[in-house]
Amino acid sequence: MKIIVPMAGRGSRLRPHTLTVPKPLIPIAGKPIVQRLVEDIAQVLDAPIDEIAFVIGKDFGLEIEEKLKQIAQNLGAKASIYIQDQPLGTGHAIMCAQDSLSGPAVIAYADTLFKADFTLDKEADSVIWVKQVENPEAYGVVKLNDKNEITDLVEKPKDKVSDLAVIGIYYFKDVNVLKDQLQLVLDEKLMRGGEYQINDGIEKMKQKGLVFKPGKVDEWMDCGNKTVTVATNKRMLNFLHQEEKEQLVSDDIILEQSTIIPPCYIGKGVKLVNTTVGPNVSIGEGCSIENSQIKNSLIQTHSNIRNAQLDEAMIGNHATFDGKFTKISIGDYSILD
Template structure:
């Protein structure tokens, strides 16, 4: 089994945090989004992952590539890097990894997290993971027949056709079939808004009679902008806390500080005269002094003083000293 992860977009809606780190490597509850994504996919598949292929931008840098290789290795899988040199859509991104497009595979876009407990129907030709939503007109949705099979895929329907939204994770019994259909799309220069879309390859597969079924997830969590990323961090902390996962490192130094769980607190964090939580993640090596923090995401090696933070997001090596609350400052920023 392979996992293919298109992630070449940096994530402009999450700036300034994505100016230095691509969005899929932003930590949620102490672990990069893409790391949590592939781990959760592996749990649902419940079988050995042979390869994780990442499609990234050419400017992401050597450190990002090394971090991605570590993620693949943590699953006992081979890691492969491909590059998408132009933003030409989801179908184009997948085809950048065409050398890995063979055999059973999951394709997952690295801007979302999920919670699911379902048995993947590996007898189907493909599975599209979906979540029931309240506003289906904002999503691509699937229609099902009486046998629970997918009969249509409708993008942002103006009139109600279904409330099962596609979340951007797909299983293919043989992903080479999708590769062949997407190659036809590229050869025909079939674009939508100047981009090649995975849905055009999927529609060609369905038209040929292949069987598509839904895989329904329990939770779908977005990481599109700062507010929803902070919210997703809190939701993930609650899930992990309920599962009994250890979230606070033994090396945390506490001096007259109070922690209200759930919180993730990394290695060698210092908490001095502070109230932390709930729903706070603090990365390794960060120091918090004379501050109250809740519902916030703080990355590594930051310095926070005299702060009262709620719904805040602070980058690596940032320094903050003040009384602002709903802040969003990127790596190496200084507010004193």
């Protein structure tokens, strides 16, 4: 089994945090978004992962490539790195990894996380993972027939088609078929809004009689901007706290007259002095926090925080903050005091 991860976009809606780190590498409960994504996919598939192909932007750099290779190696998989040098859509991004498009594969966009407990229908030609939503007009949705097969993909329907939104994760029994159809999309220059879309390749597959079925997830968490990323961090911490599968608080933290209210992720070497942390807080390794109260917030690594009352805040790496703002969002190496 392969996992193909298009992730070339820098994530402009999550700035300033994505000015220095691509969005899929932003940590949620102590792990990069893309790492949590591929680990959860591997768990649902219940099959060995042979290869993970990452499609990245041309400016990501060697350090990011090495981090991605390590994520793949942690799952016992080969890492392949491909470059998408132009923002020409999902279909184009997938075709950048065409050398890896063979055999069974999952394609997953690296800005979403999920929780699911279902058996993947590996007899279907393809499975499109969906989530029931209250406002389907804001999403792309699937239409089903009485055989529980996907007959149509409808983008932001004005009239009610269904309430099953496409979350951006797809399984293909033979991804080479998608590759062939996307090549036709490129050859025909079939573009929408100046981009090549995966949906046009899927539509060509359906026209050939291939069977698409839905895979329903229990939870779908977005990481599109600061507000939803902080909310996703909160939800993920609660899931992990209930599951008790990961150690969330490092053994070597320093506590001086401080309290941790779970669920929280506290990384290695964190020092808390006269501080209350939690609930729903992630603090990366090497941070130092004094005389503060922090809840519902995400703080990355090696940052220093003093005299703060933070709620729904997001702070980057190597940042310094000493102030009265609560819902702040400051990026890497920022100083605000």
